[in-house]
Amino acid sequence: MKNTASEANNTPPIINIDAIIPRDMAKKAESIGVAKANMGLQTTLALSVLAGAFISLGAMFATTITTGAAGAMPYGVTRLLSGLVFCLGLILVVVAGAELFTGNNLIVMAWADGQVSTAQLLRNWLIVYLGNFIGALATVVIMFASKQYTFANGAVGLNVLNIANSKSTLEFTQALTLGIMCNALVCLAVWLCFSARTTTDKILAIIFPITAFVAAGFEHSIANMYFIPLGLLVKAGAADSFWSAIGKSPADFAGLTLDQFLLGNLLPVTIGNVIGGALMVGLVYWFIYIRGAK
Numbered sequence: 001m002k003n004t005a006s007e008a009n010n011t012p013p014i015i016n017i018d019a020i021i022p023r024d025m026a027k028k029a030e031s032i033g034v035a036k037a038n039m040g041l042q043t044t045l046a047l048s049v050l051a052g053a054f055i056s057l058g059a060m061f062a063t064t065i066t067t068g069a070a071g072a073m074p075y076g077v078t079r080l081l082s083g084l085v086f087c088l089g090l091i092l093v094v095v096a097g098a099e100l101f102t103g104n105n106l107i108v109m110a111w112a113d114g115q116v117s118t119a120q121l122l123r124n125w126l127i128v129y130l131g132n133f134i135g136a137l138a139t140v141v142i143m144f145a146s147k148q149y150t151f152a153n154g155a156v157g158l159n160v161l162n163i164a165n166s167k168s169t170l171e172f173t174q175a176l177t178l179g180i181m182c183n184a185l186v187c188l189a190v191w192l193c194f195s196a197r198t199t200t201d202k203i204l205a206i207i208f209p210i211t212a213f214v215a216a217g218f219e220h221s222i223a224n225m226y227f228i229p230l231g232l233l234v235k236a237g238a239a240d241s242f243w244s245a246i247g248k249s250p251a252d253f254a255g256l257t258l259d260q261f262l263l264g265n266l267l268p269v270t271i272g273n274v275i276g277g278a279l280m281v282g283l284v285y286w287f288i289y290i291r292g293a294k
Contacts, residue, residue, distance in 0.1 A: 164231020179272020
């Protein structure tokens, strides 16, 4: 058996703990993008369903932790807490392994370099988007069946309804721009993870960008696949005792409709997410570090 030079000299191997530098991060992002684009259908779909569920868990955590906070704490502190706990979603995606549509917008770096075709790029985005939707809706059904929204004498459900209603009543341009800013931060969080060498590095890289987007009230398409459908289910299926407990009726949430969800929120937010992630982060770093490097 052959010994390495370090073994022959009885010296320990060199372990590099320095963060990966941006130029090498770009190469890593490109290779990961190629791998994602070439992944099989079943694997991609299964990992996408997981990501939809993971982001939904972060959304559930944020909804629960902010219940009753309005009026009890300053607005900024409430939003800060919401953002911190929502980080659970992307931490699960990155560390446990899953395919998230918003993060996969960075595949454009490999596409722009000619390593991934347009068809491969769009195939990945479509499969992952649909898988994320399935995972989010499955989580919605489970959470509704659990009646967790009735906890705290219905206060959790009232928070669910308020969050869903506020998202559904955004103007198209507002939802679009909030989506742009959101995924710029999400993709920056993923980009920072490319510099990481340990799980701890990844978690720390995620916390501040994700907390910032949630605290600022930006819009994430996959999170909204949980927030708004859960609100729709509560509005349509909650028992009379729930409405009596919160002192409201379904009519108080008139803006919360399926059309408003799909066309008033999900459509502009998704477009905005692609602009913010693919154009403002992915293509910018491709231009800086990959374009003409060969």
